Amino acid sequence: RRMKKIVSPHREKVREILGQEKLEKFELFNDRIISEVGRMEYLVSTVLDLAKPAVLNIQKCNLSALLAETVEKLRITHHDRAVFTLKLDDHLAGVNLMIDGCRLQTCIDDLADNALGASATRIFIGTKLSKARCVITIIDNGNGIDQKDVEDIFVLFMTKNKPNGTGLGLPSVRHIIKGHNGEIIVRSSEVGRTIFEISLPVPNPTQK
Numbered sequence: 638r639r640m641k642k643i644v645s646p647h648r649e650k651v652r653e654i655l656g657q658e659k660l661e662k663f664e665l666f667n668d669r670i671i672s673e674v675g676r677m678e679y680l681v682s683t684v685l686d687l688a689k690p691a692v693l694n695i696q697k698c699n700l701s702a703l704l705a706e707t708v709e710k711l712r713i714t715h716h717d718r719a720v721f722t723l724k725l726d727d728h729l730a731g732v733n734l735m736i737d738g739c740r741l742q743t744c745i746d747d748l749a750d751n752a753l754g755a756s757a758t759r760i761f762i763g764t765k766l767s768k769a770r771c772v773i774t775i776i777d778n779g780n781g782i783d784q785k786d787v788e789d790i791f792v793l794f795m796t797k798n799k800p801n802g803t804g805l806g807l808p809s810v811r812h813i814i815k816g817h818n819g820e821i822i823v824r825s826s827e828v829g830r831t832i833f834e835i836s837l838p839v840p841n842p843t844q845k
Contacts, residue, residue, distance in 0.1 A: 638674075641667055683805050691816025693737035700734050700764065700771060700837075701725045707742045708762055711749055718753055724763040729771060734837060736817055744810045748775050748833055751806060755779030755831070766839070773835040782825035790823055 644651055644663075652660045686692075708723040715721070745762070752760050757779035765772045782790060791811045814821045819837040 638671055641671065680805070683809065687805075687808060687812050691740070691813050693740060693813070693816050695735050695737055697733045698736050698738045700732065700736070700773075701729050703738050703742065704745070704762060704764065704773070707745050711746070711760075715749070715753060719757055720759050721749075722759070722761045724761070726764045726766050728766040729764050732766070732771070732839060734771060735840060736837065737813075740813045741817070744813050744835070745773075745775070747806045747810050752777035752779050752831070755781070769839050771837045771839050773837070775833040775835075777831050778829045779831060781829055781831055782823065784825075787823060787825060791821075 644667075648660070651663075655663065704725065705723065708721050712721050749760055752775070755777070757777035759778045761774070761776040763774045763776075765774065791807050811821050814835055814837075817837055819835060821833060821835050823831065823833050825831040
């Protein structure tokens with residue numbers, strides 16, 4: 638980064654010294670170094686965050702409205718890749734949860750990205766009120782997860798069939814869900830069907 642800052646104002650002089658071909662190679666390799674350093678910074682920052690309790694901005698939030706907004710954004714962004722179906726439990730229509738809506742949206746986005754990365758063309762998102770818990774279910778018809786890998790799916794740096802994956806996505810999702818005193822489980826009993834279930838506490842099912 639320092640080299641780029643020093644060279645940029647004197648690019649023409651550097652070109653005279655190195656020649657066009659060597660200057661282009663220098664700039665190419667220098668940009669690659671900057672890009673990889675940025676990737677390393679992200680990895681280190683994420684790992685450090687996972688070692689600490691999740692920092693959440695907890696506020697009263699209507700989960701049904703939040704998921705409707707999230708799914709609409711997914712439909713717009715990935716309209717050419719998958720069909721998104723949303724089914725909300727009517728009992729949750731007026732129920733407010735104490736959650737970090739932004740971070741929860743990020744979790745849903747990450748799970749959808751995982752499904753799309755596994756060649757899913759249909760993604761279902763639904764909710765269910767069960768006693769003092771709200772369950773968010775995400776089902777996709779992607780390639781599925783081998784049974785031997787299911788137990789390790791939330792392990793840090795564990796990635797399967799993703800050459801460019803970091804193995805941080807699902808551990809981050811679980812970290813955020815646990816920060817909400819929630820739980821996340823995964824089931825993939827057959828090819829073409831993977832189910833994630835996020836369970837969150839409901840302080841008062843009748844709270845408006």
